[in-house]
Amino acid sequence: MPNPYVDKQVVMDRRAIVRALRRIAQEVIERNSGLEGVALVGIRTRGVDIAKRLRDVLEKDEGTAPPLGELDITLYRDDAPSRGLPEVRPTTMPFDVEGKAIVLVDDVLYTGRTVRAAIDALMDFGRPRSIQLAVLVDRGHRELPIAADYVGRVVQTRADESVRVRIDARDGEERVVLRAPGER
């Protein structure tokens, strides 16, 4: 049995997360010359959490909140579940995807497979004008030619490490931690 994972290092604290979201919000506004035609789509579950936070920041800055979709990519995954079958949860897309500039939001960018699945899923709803990718953390180790347009923080990691985003609403704390197998 491999050792259980333990927290190794805090890579972002509460203030760092807030700063990163503010910066990403600014970049989104600049790149799209405002929020006209922009929509956010969070990837379930934590991507949705981050997208909601981003929406709140955008609303504060611009006085208007972009529409927010929630995407469940379970049915689009290309990987074998490690155990059992993942629960399929609803996807809600309360706007027409056609012609929109979609900002896809996830918490951590890693192999790129989740994003690939999310793009596939989005395309099934219609033809957006563009899809941009925002992530709180990019931890490297890409397996597909995918890059983020907006990154909160780049973190160097080893393959056997993992990155966890924890937020108040879900975890009662606000930080991003690097995790690794503990010492025996």
Added chain:
Amino acid sequence: MQAEPRTAESRDDERERAPFPHKHLLGIEGLTRRHVETILDTAEAMRGISDRRIKKVQTLRGRMVVNAFFENSTRTRISFEVAEKRLSADSVNIQVSGSAMAKGETLLDTLRNIEAMRPDMVVLRHWCSGAPHFLAHHLQSNVINAGDGNHEHPTQALLDAITIRRAKGRLDGLDVAICGDIAHSRVARSNAHLLRLFGSRVRVSGPGTMMPRGAAEALGVRVCRSLAEAVEGVDVVMMLRIQKERMGADMYPSDREYARQFGLTREVLRHAKRDAIVMHPGPMNRGLEIAPDVADGDRSVILDQVENGVAIRMAVLYLLSGASEVPAE
């Protein structure tokens, strides 16, 4: 191997596993409330797929599903086929007509043919109660019961349940009347089992000739003599299709008598709660077990039932596919 999966680690190990530890869906009996909820929740997630520009996901790509129908049922077969296509499964239909049965082709013969195709799943509709159990015993594949004899029709009960849940917001604590030919109804049995799991109270009524012995004990229902008594104060009225050949077997004297004594009319429906919904598994005999104005009235959710059928069948196909692991890329 690492304890945490390599891909999407922050997602994979946090995600709920769908609690559905079954290889087959042979009946509602044997499922727990939680299993039923898993199917219904999964179906809710599946519903949206039909609204997309591309009404299809790749989830069951490369999986082979055999739809073996030993009894005519256009509706159920099409509903399963649509569900399979939405999930990108390859499906093959085997329709065994009455004449082949007469020639002595047994389920075992057909089973051997099915086996040669190496299916991942078999959807079976059969006129013999217990036929899916027989198949499940002899085949490697997942078996889905699409209606067996007078026994069970689990996907129908599940689509009825999701329809009720959407209309009433819950499945527990409801009063439900199931009315008509209880003796020959697999729909009544599956629905009674399912509603009982949620603590809803089920009443049944129908002509004495169509009320099976020991129904109360067998199905955990209250047997009512009259339709009015059954419908009194209920949240849901479920009418069953009456098969006209029962008249020949003296189970009821005439269509006219049946419609007058056992058919759901607006007058009878007044006994139910104001917001009671009316259901029917189809196909309906309008003017026999259900008056046309009730079938098409604002209390009727009959068309919702049909729509929900596809989502339920997608959910069942998806959840059973977990039993034999999804091939890794």
Added chain:
Amino acid sequence: MRIEMRNGRLIDPARGMDEPRDLFLADGRIAADAPPGRLERSLRAERTIDAKGKWVVPGLVDMHVHLREPGEEYKETIETGLRAAAAGGFAAVASMPNTQPPNDARSVTEHVLRRAAAVRGARCLPIAAITIGREGKHLTEFGELLEAGAVGFSDDGTCVADAGLFRRALEYARSFDTLILQHAQEPRLTVGALAHEGPRATRLGLAGWPSVAEELIVARDLLLAAYTDARLHIQHVSSAGTVDLLRAAKAKGVRVTAEVTPHHLWLTDEAIETYDTNAKVNPPLREEHDRGALREALRDGTIDCIATDHAPHSVLEKVIEFDRAAFGVVGLETALPLGLALVRDRVLTPLRLIETMSTAPARALRVPGGRLAVGDPADVTIVDPERPFRIDPSSFVSMGRNTPFGGYEVPGRAVATVVGGDIVFELA
């Protein structure tokens, strides 16, 4: 062969005897019996069997067996059936007439007996059909069939449903003082029936076979038997209601006997919960209170005999949908072990068990056997009541494997069967 059986526990219900005793067989008859070690010294045995710890009982008689020959030799033959019977401790079995062709004519009875004579196994006691072709229309030639060797009449598998015809059958049987055996099943109440009509069949969606379908015929036939003063035997009693009818009729002196099968004594409709076709039988397995009533009736004499209704089928009839599967189970090689389990469970005494499996059926059929007094036929079964084993259908001598009792742990079995002084079965 001259055979000596020593040190056994001799159980002879006809004499109410259950005590240690030695037995001597010669010239196909019981030649002598005496307390242990007291047989006359002049008696010289060619074979001495030490029966210490075992029961020495009159050869078992099964009054309800389907040998399938002629016509369905792929299920069982007279040879395999009679050898299976011997292996189960039976010295004689009554073979039912629902063969192809049915045993409704002298030629068929003679054919069966000729084939049986060539077999080293149990004796065959042919039951002839009551009606020609078992069609319930015209009586067969009872007199000639009896001359040919038939021992009774039944349309088993089918009920003689026509009250007028059945009355004539009873009246005509009186001329010969022979036995009419009725398969009590009102056909109009059992159209398409598959399982005991009750909560379980309702839940499983199986067409119901009501107890009243049996009771209606039994009630009618008991009235007719009383009216005609004929001898009536009710086959495979399955319901508590039938037991009540029998008890009342016997109290009034109606000349009626009845049998019950091991599966009705042991199982209820719970056995079909998984649609196991091996538990699909005619009449169907019923409810717990029926099973209890049958056991009580067997104990108190309301039911006279255990009969197996041994009904071998091939996989063609049993590995199939429940609706289409044939009715019936094999019983020849499980009946005595299950009977010993009834003794173990204190449902029956050893004496009563042997009475129900030997003495009573021989008496009902009026055939020799079922007793161990000097001069009786040397039909003897040696039973080891403490030789536990697990029932394994693949080891059956019978060609039929259709039993719901596979895997049952039973306390003992027959270890030797002697028919007419010939050891036709002996366990190594």
